Amino acid sequence: MDFNKMIEYMQEMGFYDFVLPWLLFLCILYVILLKAPFLQDSEVDKKRVSILISAVLSFFIVNFPIKGMSFGLYLTGLFGEVGMYIVGGLVVIIMLGEFGITMPDLGSKKTIGWLILFAIFVLYLYGGFGGVSIVEEETASFLFVIVILIAAMYFIAN
Structure with a gap:
């Protein structure tokens, strides 16, 4: 079996x-x-x-x-949704660590500005503003990965 x-x-x-x-x-x-x-x-x-x-x-x-x-x-639905939020939070923590952002840095205006800009970019890319998507899902995913890779290389180089 x-x-x-x-x-x-x-x-x-x-x-x-x-x-x-x-x-x-x-x-x-x-x-x-x-x-x-x-x-x-x-x-x-x-x-x-x-x-x-x-x-x-x-x-x-x-x-x-x-x-x-x-x-x-x-409960199955509840724990499934909570699990998705936990995984999303872990991804955010890993991404912040990848970009060299530490917990004390999170309070600085520069870091908050970059995080807000990144969140707006992700929401816009995936059609978060009014549900209007300007790009296909595959293109949005590709652009998102490219932006992440460029940001990672930028933070590694600096």
């Missing part, structure tokens, strides 16, 4: 719609309840009470529909 088939079987069994969201909330609620002040001074076994309350609440959370879809589908 290949990996894609295994993922497909897990999807059919409801692994992503039920099991993973349930485990996620079980863990989060368990840790929160372990630190809860109302269980600190009591004579009950706080680990057993916390796991029981966490399990029950996790079942209720997973059963709650959001915008007409299952909670697992919502």
Whole structure:
């Protein structure tokens, strides 16, 4: 069995719609309840009470529909989008490092000006202003790579 088939079987069994969201909330609620002040001074076994309350609440959370879809589908979309922003942030950090921009440099007016100019260029190139694209996607990608390479060579040379 290949990996894609295994993922497909897990999807059919409801692994992503039920099991993973349930485990996620079980863990989060368990840790929160372990630190809860109302269980600190009591004579009950706080680990057993916390796991029981966490399990029950996790079942209720997973059963709650959001915008007409299952909670697992919502989490899949949410984590996918958050992952894209994290990767985008890492790319920005790598690019800043490639151009020799350090964290103290980010506050200078010269650096901010270059970053704003670069952001305007990228938005304009990819049709960010009003959704009007003046160049094809392939041409825009090619020009973007060329600008990055020229900027990298400029900063390496200086």
